[in-house]
Amino acid sequence: MKAVVYKGPNDVAVEEVADAKIEHPADVLVRITTTNICGSDLHMYEGRTSFETGRTFGHENLGEVVETGPAVSKVQVGDRVVLPFNVACGFCKNCERGYTNYCLTMQPDPQLAGAAYGFADMGPYQGGQAEYLRVPYGDFNCLRLGEDAVEKELDYVMLADIFPTGWHATELAGVYPGDSVVIYGAGPVGLMAAYSAILKGAGKVMVVDRHSDRLALAEQIGAIPVDDSAVDPVAFVKDQTMGLGADRGCECVGYQAHDPSGTERPDQTLNRLVDSVRFTGGIGVVGVFVPEDPGSPDELAKQGKLAFDYGKHWFKGQTMGSGQCPVKKYNRALRDLVAGGKATPSFIVSHELKLDDAPEGYKNFDNREDGWTKVVLHPAAS
Numbered sequence: 001m002k003a004v005v006y007k008g009p010n011d012v013a014v015e016e017v018a019d020a021k022i023e024h025p026a027d028v029l030v031r032i033t034t035t036n037i038c039g040s041d042l043h044m045y046e047g048r049t050s051f052e053t054g055r056t057f058g059h060e061n062l063g064e065v066v067e068t069g070p071a072v073s074k075v076q077v078g079d080r081v082v083l084p085f086n087v088a089c090g091f092c093k094n095c096e097r098g099y100t101n102y103c104l105t106m107q108p109d110p111q112l113a114g115a116a117y118g119f120a121d122m123g124p125y126q127g128g129q130a131e132y133l134r135v136p137y138g139d140f141n142c143l144r145l146g147e148d149a150v151e152k153e154l155d156y157v158m159l160a161d162i163f164p165t166g167w168h169a170t171e172l173a174g175v176y177p178g179d180s181v182v183i184y185g186a187g188p189v190g191l192m193a194a195y196s197a198i199l200k201g202a203g204k205v206m207v208v209d210r211h212s213d214r215l216a217l218a219e220q221i222g223a224i225p226v227d228d229s230a231v232d233p234v235a236f237v238k239d240q241t242m243g244l245g246a247d248r249g250c251e252c253v254g255y256q257a258h259d260p261s262g263t264e265r266p267d268q269t270l271n272r273l274v275d276s277v278r279f280t281g282g283i284g285v286v287g288v289f290v291p292e293d294p295g296s297p298d299e300l301a302k303q304g305k306l307a308f309d310y311g312k313h314w315f316k317g318q319t320m321g322s323g324q325c326p327v328k329k330y331n332r333a334l335r336d337l338v339a340g341g342k343a344t345p346s347f348i349v350s351h352e353l354k355l356d357d358a359p360e361g362y363k364n365f366d367n368r369e370d371g372w373t374k375v376v377l378h379p380a381a382s
C-alpha cells in the first residue's frame with residue numbers, strides 16, 4: 001500500500017510500504033479516506049524528535065472499516081469511524097480513569113506512558129497517512145459515525161485530534177461561561193481552542209499570533225485577533241480586561257515557539273500566559289513540550305528546561321494543566337455537536353490533497369505559507 005514516509009529532516013515521500021493488516025484478534029482494519037497533517041507532525045518533519053526514518057506519519061485518521069478481528073464485537077465492516085490519535089487499551093490503570101492519553105499497556109517502554117499512530121516516542125504504531133490503518137482494540141478506539149459521515153467528513157476528521165485537543169485546552173484552563181480567555185497560537189489547535197471557548201460561552205476570546213490568514217479565521221468565529229508583531233499581547237490583554245488579565249489562558253504553540261522574526265523563544269508563550277492571565281486564573285498547556293530537545297538553539301531547552309516565571313505564577317495563585325489530550329473523553333460529545341449542526345470545525349481546512357501530494361502539503365504547511373491553515377489528505381482519492 002502507499003504511505004507517507006519520513007525520509008529525514010524536511011523530507012517525506014509517498015512510497016510502497018508493507019500492507020497494514022489484522023495482527024491481534026481485537027484489531028480493526030480501516031481504509032483511510034481522510035487523514036490530516038498536524039502541527040505535531042511538523043516537530044517530527046523538521047527532525048526535532050527521535051522519529052525514525054522509514055516510518056509512516058499520520059495520527060488524525062478517519063475511514064471505513066474493511067476487516068475486523070475475531071474478538072471485535074461492536075464495530076462492523078462498512079462502519080465509518082474516526083480514530084482518536086491516542087492508541088489505548090481501555091483496561092489499564094490510566095485508561096480506566098479516562099487517561100487514554102497515558103495508556104500503560106500500548107506503550108512498550110515501561111518508563112513512558114501513552115501511545116499514538118505515527119508518533120515519536122509513542123509506541124511502534126504506523127500512521128494513517130496511508131491507504132490502510134491497523135487500529136488496535138478496535139471496539140474501544142473506533143468512534144462510529146452516523147448517516148452524515150461522508151457529508152460531514154471534514155468536520156468529523158477533526159475529532160481525531162485537534163477539536164478535542166482545543167476543547168481540552170479550555171478544560172485544563174477551566175473556561176466557564178462569561179470568562180475572558182487568551183489563546184497563544186492561531187494554528188489549527190489554537191483556533192480549535194478559541195472555537196471551544198466560544199462554544200462554551202466565553203465572554204471574550206483573544207487569539208495571539210502573527211499570521212494574518214490565521215488571525216482572520218479567529219476573527220471569523222468571533223474572537224479578537226492579536227498580532228504580536230504589531231502590539232504587545234500582554235498589554236493588549238490587560239487593556240481588554242480592565243487591567244486584571246484574562247480569566248483563562250491556553251498555550252497552543254509548543255516548544256518551537258518563536259518571536260515574529262523567527263528566533264526560537266521556547267519560554268515565551270508560557271511566560272506571556274503568566275503575565276496575561278489574572279491572579280487565580282487558569283492556564284491550559286496543550287502545545288507540546290519535550291524532556292529533551294537537542295536540536296534547540298536554546299541551551300536550557302536542549303535539556304528540556306525552560307526559564308519559567310514560576311515565582312510570578314505562584315504569587316498569582318494560578319493553576320496550570322498540561323499534556324496530551326485524552327481524545328476519548330470528549331470525542332463522542334463533540335461528534336454529537338457536529339451531528340446536531342452546532343459545530344463545524346472544518347472551517348479551518350484550507351487544502352484537500354491526494355496522498356501523492358503530501359510532500360507539497362508538508363512543505364507549505366511547515367512554512368506557514370499564507371492560506372495554508374490545515375491540510376487534509378484523501379488516500380482513497382489517489
Ligand SMILES: NC(=O)c1ccc[n+]([C@@H]2O[C@H](COP(=O)([O-])OP(=O)(O)OC[C@H]3O[C@@H](n4cnc5c(N)ncnc54)[C@H](O)[C@@H]3O)[C@@H](O)[C@H]2O)c1
Pocket residue numbers: 038039040041042043161162165184185186187188189190208209210211214228252253254255256257258259268269285286287288323324325368
Ligand atoms: N496536547 C495534544 O494532545 C496536542 C494535540 C495536537 C497538537 N498539539 C500541539 O499543539 C501545538 C500547535 O499545533 P498546531 O497544529 O496548531 O501547529 P502550528 O505549528 O500550525 O501552529 C502554531 C502557531 O503558533 C504560532 N506561534 C509561534 N510562536 C508563537 C508565539 N511566540 N506566540 C504566539 N503564536 C506563536 C505560529 O505562528 C503558528 O501559527 C503543537 O505543539 C502541536 O504539537 C498537541
Ligand SMILES: [Zn+2]
Pocket residue numbers: 038039040041059060085161162
Ligand atoms: Zn494532531
Ligand SMILES: [Zn+2]
Pocket residue numbers: 088089090091092093094095096100102103104105106
Ligand atoms: Zn490503557
